[in-house]
Amino acid sequence: MQPIIERSYLTEVNLGTVSVGRTINFQYIPELQDVTVYGIQVYAGEDQQTSPNGAAVVPNAGLPSIAVTLVVGDDEIVTRQSCFDLRSANVAGFVRTYANQKINLVKSYITLVSVTGISNNQSILFNFIYRR
Amino acid sequence: MIPAYRVTEQTYRVDVSSTQTSGESVRQQLPFAPMLYGKTISSIVSYPGFNGFFGNQVNCYMTLKNRRNETLMYRFPLIETWSEQSTLAAYNSRRPRMFRLYDVDLSKSYIEVSDFGGTINIGQPFCSILFYTGISAELTAKTVKEL
Numbered sequence: 001m002q003p004i005i006e007r008s009y010l011t012e013v014n015l016g017t018v019s020v021g022r023t024i025n026f027q028y029i030p031e032l033q034d035v036t037v038y039g040i041q042v043y044a045g046e047d048q049q050t051s052p053n054g055a056a057v058v059p060n061a062g063l064p065s066i067a068v069t070l071v072v073g074d075d076e077i078v079t080r081q082s083c084f085d086l087r088s089a090n091v092a093g094f095v096r097t098y099a100n101q102k103i104n105l106v107k108s109y110i111t112l113v114s115v116t117g118i119s120n121n122q123s124i125l126f127n128f129i130y131r132r
Numbered sequence: 133m134i135p136a137y138r139v140t141e142q143t144y145r146v147d148v149s150s151t152q153t154s155g156e157s158v159r160q161q162l163p164f165a166p167m168l169y170g171k172t173i174s175s176i177v178s179y180p181g182f183n184g185f186f187g188n189q190v191n192c193y194m195t196l197k198n199r200r201n202e203t204l205m206y207r208f209p210l211i212e213t214w215s216e217q218s219t220l221a222a223y224n225s226r227r228p229r230m231f232r233l234y235d236v237d238l239s240k241s242y243i244e245v246s247d248f249g250g251t252i253n254i255g256q257p258f259c260s261i262l263f264y265t266g267i268s269a270e271l272t273a274k275t276v277k278e279l
Contacts, residue, residue: 004136004230004268010193010207031203047211047223050191050246088212093225127209 039129042086055123062117071107147257164239173233175264181257197240
């Protein structure tokens, strides 16, 4: 499925000190409050070496170590989905699409399921495709 | 799955030149483009700049705004729009992205480069972006009849 992109917002989650089982919440982003998200992408270091804030981006080999949990209201609608599958280059160029969800970003988080391929202070980039 | 289609009305190509020779966190304003002012963007394709500099769009992010200064795309990685002349076309497996960006004002928009990774002369374009105006829409029985 190829979504028609009406609006998009790139956000960065810094891993800090990596350890197995660590969870890191997304930051509050006013632009993404009460919007309908219908596509999510992740970028690896092979796509963008340096994040907009100057951090090294997690390489593709490290993406299976990171899982994302997305919350709508108080319900976890996506639980620990592998970030590897959200990178377009890993899924034949496609963009993963979601059924128009109003994602509660501040309650959504990533989990470090292992530390293979990831290092301290690397960042992972998420691109949310949404409409108002 | 609903397939989509695009109709091109006009195209306009913008060269983005650097005001720095190298470094990090470069922010470059896009020029005012009367042809694109207030139009709907249906497609974006980006190309390398001078002498193939920035032979891919790694570390290049585009923020596109509308006439009301609302952000339509915030830090959209240009690798997504990279033309097929690059080896990085493998990134999106030659599946061009489709857009429906209303009421665009290029002069409020900008490109950010998080790290040039090389040296470039001031004034030389480091990338070139082709904007298509027109319609992107889901292909339905009704639109098939209209087409």
